[in-house]
């Protein structure tokens with residue numbers, strides 16, 4: 303389907319990068335002239351984590367660029383946007399489940415984002431998912447500790463945990479604060495991810511306490527936006543794919559589960575705040591508090607946007623997934639309290655759901671790679 307919008311995907315990305323730069327200006331200034339490692343930088347959140355830095359280097363670094371290295375195993379190939387950044391960063395094929403390269407040098411800041419996040423995909427390799435979040439994290443923490451012991455500066459370490467560490471919270475704990483301990487299955491089909499993230503946080507807290515390291519965790523709540531591949535298997539790209547293919551939107555549930563969705567440009571500003579300003583040994587919810595909407599309502603919104611932007615005429619239909627585990631342990635509701643990040647980091651998401659979905663749908667119009 304062809305698009306009816308004044309913005310192109312490239313315009314959206316530029317607006318988003320400016321938004322992140324303005325929202326995290328102080329934190330990015332702290333990274334100037336320092337060495338930053340991002341693992342998993344070829345993924346969805348990597349899309350803006352990485353481009354925030356190359357954008358900052360090109361526009362605001364005043365001769366002190368951030369020296370950026372990305373580690374990724376490129377299990378789904380090197381995305382064209384990353385290949386296109388060429389000499390602006392150091393791109394290293396490395397699987398975090400394996401020992402770190404001996405010659406990796408010193409990094410002042412580390413972001414560990416390498417882990418498949420899509421339930422549909424991580425369930426295909428549950429042990430690999432655990433290894434990236436537990437063994438991969440452990441190797442990076444040991445490396446960071448070694449840097450401190452060698453007298454090198456250690457600015458900050460950010461571990462990507464997840465809202466999934468709360469499991470399926472009881473009603474009294476929704477919206478969910480960081481102090482909630484969770485309601486999680488340790489053996490269900492999602493446990494490889496949820497429990498690995500929980501153990502990962504335990505590692506982070508104890509490296510912070512026992513070794514005095516500035517290690518922090520972020521708990522993302524349903525991020526979406528540019529960079530999230532249309533084939534990723536998460537709900538928004540699934541619906542976008544149906545719209546762009548001009549067929550009915552297929553909902554693989556009864557549509558009643560609710561989520562709050564946080565646009566990636568807001569979230570990425572939050573992640574840089576956690577990295578630089580978060581307190582050692584602390585975890586921060588990064589998401590939005592409202593609106594909490596059902597998957598049925600999300601389907602309606604995307605149908606209406608599809609009609610506006612692409613002249614879409616389809617509707618939402620319900621089917622069962624061919625994957626028997628698709629909905630097992632799927633939380634009924636998910637909604638964060640973000641007061642801690644607001645208060646301690648100055649995190650304040652600004653792009654509301656309607657605008658974020660509009661930007662995403664425009665972006666998908668130009669980014670249909672792999673779509674069937």
Ligand SMILES: NC(=O)c1ccc[n+]([C@@H]2O[C@H](COP(=O)([O-])OP(=O)(O)OC[C@H]3O[C@@H](n4cnc5c(N)ncnc54)[C@H](O)[C@@H]3O)[C@@H](O)[C@H]2O)c1
Pocket residue numbers: 341342343344345346347348373374375376377378396397398399414415416417418419420434438462463464465466521522523524525526
């Ligand atoms: N996007 C969200 O809403 C969300 C929510 C909760 C948690 N998270 C966490 O944030 C982080 C990034 O999420 P995302 O949405 O960008 O995921 P993604 O799946 O889009 O990207 C992950 C990247 O990590 C790489 N990777 C995976 N395993 C690896 C390994 N063993 N070695 C090296 N690279 C590896 C992949 O190739 C990919 O490029 C993940 O840790 C995820 O668990 C994301």
